[in-house]
Amino acid sequence: METALIIGASGGIGSALVRTLEKREVKVTSLSRSADGLDVTDEASVKAHLGALSGPFDLIFVATGALELNGRGPEKALKEIRPEVMLEQFRLNCMGPALVLKEAARLLPRDCRTVFAALSARVGSIGDNHLGGWYSYRTAKAALNQMIRGASIELKRTHRQSICVALHPGTVATLLTSKYAGGRESHTPDAAARDLLGVLGNLEPKDTGSFFDWSGKPVPW
Template structure:
């Protein structure tokens, strides 16, 4: 069943970045099924416009092209990276490598920073909502197990970007809000090497939960870090 967003005006427009991933695709499906949503566009490397978060000129060009269709009342970034060929979360300090750290930060921090730069001008100043998928392991206060140095640090840095952007947007976009969202463990390619397929929730369930949390946020929540349960998470 589609999650209806009542906090946004009838006929709202939405963008989902990273729409080829499990959560991104599920978010796009939910928004396209919402009768109150007039337009829900999914962006990825093969979309039109194409969007590669590691290509700054391409991010700028995509934002410029989409500005003609704006403003957008909802922008969600569901892109991120945990592992890949030759890249796995570090278990100890001895596993740290510069190339791995650069790859993780590029996907989880630098790319989202470019989105904040180029896509916040597309956000509705009066009622827009912008969300970035973060991760609970990026919480410094909640870190009890250690390990996963690069991923933890990249998401903690993302949280700081969101917190800082919220302060600026209170001036430039007084009716808008931005938030970091923790999706929990979802059955996806990202979580598969870590028993995600066994323990994770279906992407459709996670997407509905995330949209429900986002729908319930209020202006004072801007810049916050929230779990899919609605719980405010520690920095």
């Protein structure tokens, strides 16, 4: 891997990805809302920022997303669902990566291995949902997974060696997730970055359209 584009580079995992890649002497282009004004939920913003890039990139990684929005955390019951919260979750966690991929497809090389990855979450798995709750976040991540699956099929037609995947990073010790860890073992953003890049490094074009966790194990849709 020689070139990479990290979207959401100011976040815990995004910044760790940048650090890790730069240590490996990968040429990294980073974009974020706080540093560059990129709003992945605004199509004009995505077009302007990605339209200014020429590529190609061996890796495009979308590390945006949020569990809490405007101070509102995951719902515990149906009665807590708020339409505006559900829409905001969908805009950030599904529509954002979709808009990025829409504009970024031209930045992926067509004649060699290339990877597009987006951070998903195990709670977005329909098959692995045994607890219920967290309706808006689960639904938005499930929608993201479907978008990645569909996009992988389309990309394969023009980018035969492309790999388009969703990734579950595990429980990562960041400010945004600390109160939802629930006693589960967590790992640092740097460890998560190394794990996720390790997973991507082992994937082949036949793995496109899949959902993996940080250890490389497939996650059910």
